[in-house]
Amino acid sequence: MKRILFIVMALGVVTTSIFSQDIITKKTGEDISAKVSEITQTEIKYKKFDNLEGPIVSILKSEVIMIRYENGTKDVFNETSAQSVVSSQTTVNNVTDEDMALKGREDAKANYRGAKSGAGWTAATTILFSPIIGVIPAVACSSAAPSDDNLNYRDNNLMKNTAYSKAYIDQAHKTKKKKVWTSFGIGSGAWVLLILLL
Numbered sequence: 001m002k003r004i005l006f007i008v009m010a011l012g013v014v015t016t017s018i019f020s021q022d023i024i025t026k027k028t029g030e031d032i033s034a035k036v037s038e039i040t041q042t043e044i045k046y047k048k049f050d051n052l053e054g055p056i057v058s059i060l061k062s063e064v065i066m067i068r069y070e071n072g073t074k075d076v077f078n079e080t081s082a083q084s085v086v087s088s089q090t091t092v093n094n095v096t097d098e099d100m101a102l103k104g105r106e107d108a109k110a111n112y113r114g115a116k117s118g119a120g121w122t123a124a125t126t127i128l129f130s131p132i133i134g135v136i137p138a139v140a141c142s143s144a145a146p147s148d149d150n151l152n153y154r155d156n157n158l159m160k161n162t163a164y165s166k167a168y169i170d171q172a173h174k175t176k177k178k179k180v181w182t183s184f185g186i187g188s189g190a191w192v193l194l195i196l197l198l
Contacts, residue, residue: 021049022036022046022049022067022068022069022070023068024036024059024066024067025066025106026059026063029171032048034048035049036067036069037056039075043059044059044061064077065106068109098163101163101166102167103167104164104167105168105171107168108151108167108169108172108175109171111152111154112146112150112152112153113152114179116147117141117146118137118141119179119183121137122134122183122184123187126138126184126191130191131188131191134187134191138181142176142180145169145172145173146172151168151169
């Protein structure tokens, strides 16, 4: 019984440390895992999450779309022309496909949470059977695009725009893959821990 309690506590610590990071999203779509230390008028200062004892790194605010903090809050920077000319209800004719795609990616990062992604089943299968068996649901779940019911988009009118909807769905699929493979990694670690303890 003590071993099971220890395993559950160890998994809780591992899971918390994996998800206790800030995510800086650049305009290029790249996500940086970090611990933000300061935001000035022109820069964002942070430490890389994989090297918290390392140097402070700076990035221009003009290169960043948003920061998602570990507590679930977010800051959005430099609202793009797509955000200023696209209301939540209508699309203006002079918005480019590139602007709409950028807005679609931003909205997917803000709204899609990976509900019903299969991450839970992947972790459970990996822990109960082995990473070799767990890779089967990981591949199956990560290769399937999120269903329309789980996309969690806020505006049907925006989803009618091809560039916006394609970018939204692509970004949601990337988020789903990341969630599934992270769960596979956690499940593999837990399986190894179980084998060592039993």
